[in-house]
Amino acid sequence: MNVNPLLQIKALGQNVWLDYIQRNMLINGEVARMIEKDGLAGITSNPAIFEKAISEHHDYDEAITLLTRRGMPPKEIYEALALEDVARAAELFRPLYDESNGHEGFVSLEVSPHLAYDTEQTISEAERLWTALNRPNILIKVPATQAGLPAITHLLAAGININVTILFSLERYRQVVDAFLAGLEIRVAQHKPVDHITSVASFFLSRIDVLVDKRLDELDRITDYKSAGALRGKAAIACARLAYQHYQQWIKDKRWQSLSSHGARTQRLLWASTGTKDPIYSDTKYVEPLIAKDTINTMPLQTLIAYRDHGQPALRIELELDEARSLPEKLYQIGIDLEAVSEQLEVEGVQKFAVPFDKLLERLSQW
Template sequence: MADSLAELTARGVSIWLDDLSRERLVSGSLADLVARDHVVGVTTNPTIFAKAISGGDAYNAQMSDLAARGVEAAEALRALTTFDVRAACDVLRPVYDASDGVDGRVSIEVDPQLAHNTEATIAEARALWWLVDRPNLFIKIPAARQGLPAIAACLADGISVNVTLIFSLSRYEAVMNAFLDGMEAALQAGRDVSALASVASFFVSRLDTEVDARLDKIGTAEAAGLRGQAALANARLAYQRYEQVLALPRWTALEAAGARPQRPLWASTSTKDPAYSDTRYVVDLVAPGVVNTMPEATLRAVADHGQVPPDSVREHYQHAQQVLQRLQRLGIDYDDVVQRLEDDGVAAFEASWDRLREQLATTLRATDRGAGHGR
């Protein structure tokens, strides 16, 4: 039987898990995925942590300690999440070492409420880098306009960065430019740029969800024929822009100094529409030097029935451009779509963080009262 995950790896796609919890760490589930299923990295976000922390008893002991110390909810949230990420970094450390720092990475996101505050984002990134204290960490910074200077500043400080919530091609170009700025500044400061790394998380399936809804409102046969094409077209054109950056003199100078490229990372790769294949945002985005971060259900689907081609990106640039042009002619405003998705993405993570912070405050008070009754 073909090992589709091994084939994906052989094509140059790094498989990362888009999930983390204390239960995965304690049970050995993450270690098993690394050992048996070609998983070489982990991404997290506020929604993932909200689900993990509210979903079981694995955090009770640490919560009890935090309550006994009178820790506020915001600090408790960082203590819980950095504990998990530090432990995951340790699980992935052999991969990091074996790949010479290319993979074996674990991401943790800055507080999403800071997405539109450059200085606060930089300060938070520095704090998280210090708290986790592992070389295979990525600090996730949203690609909002205010995040772009933070990306460059963090790289210049020697902090490896995962740029998240990228939806538009123009924003992706700005992100890659911020990466080049940061790496050049790091090099000028005398840093070892070969130890720095970055990925740019380009969100995929959410674009189809938004565009398909607009196409359905148009209701024509031409609109129906374009359903499910926007996301793949957008991602493929993003990879084309990545290749263009690799040809720039700015990049070749950095590469000569030992720098590594900012790899494209396909995020939001679970299929939202049941009419579509549950592997489409993996097998239709195969290209060398990319990361695909997927929830376990998608990973299992690829392992079970994914048909992995040699390359499903680079031969489709012309068609991808035609798709976006046809959408524009139908009245689908690309700029409006991607801005709405960015705004909604930041808002959704903020809401998850807020709910979790409120829940932790309640739990800490209850835990402290319970401990007091036992004294």
């Protein structure tokens, strides 16, 4: 009997989360079956996911009609629907959360993408959502923008679980780790417990390759850099491998060891945007190379199904490290600066959530 590759990933120390949420899946037992059969350990959501779920399915029609008749404005309707789904998902995962002593079983909900550049409003909305859900296995998603970093510190210091999102670069990841450590240090200084606080850093992958590959293809066509094509599809995995190397470094640092002595939990790396966007690549491209202990891979449903079918789990994240370390310089030499790439992706990332969010609100306003 073949062992489910998703269960093998779990045995290797990595959690698999679903990067999708839809009401009917929560009600009809599909998510419960995935928890049991696939070892599913969490769910992430965002405004784009909710726009897709609400627009493409009729699961929400009755609730939207009822809330509309009550005179509720579109943003409040969206929030009511999202809170209900996230709360229902959190209840499904609660037994896993309890059994794993708070290591697994998390569900994420994102603050409005329009707050990505507003520290105070991000804090206010995150606190409000956390209070409304009132469950220990919730993660509030906060973007890793410059304005988001102090919000992350403040919210962790307040004891709120945080999923840091829209993260594209190693340098910004270093800043995210610092914001995480600072938040826990504030709690320790205030003699408050830190052993129950969970945070993950969501490093977005496929979008890096989409942008870098586009530039490589342009160079291949119009310049003498005929070897540029050989670098296609390598940037995202290299960034992830380097991020994991940094993770291994900071958890050995005295600063972290001091927090660990108070029972603090590490901020795990989470591989996000793991659906393959270029059809020439494997449909498990952003899963196979990045299995590692104490990490998470949040997969779109299609990617999860593909991995269940033909995944080949093994610990590969520390393979080809020399290539990963040399890649940024190789790209820079031909005019591609990964830091500049990450800055562009951050701006686009906020927009990729804001646009569907606004589209959904417009749809709700016309109900």
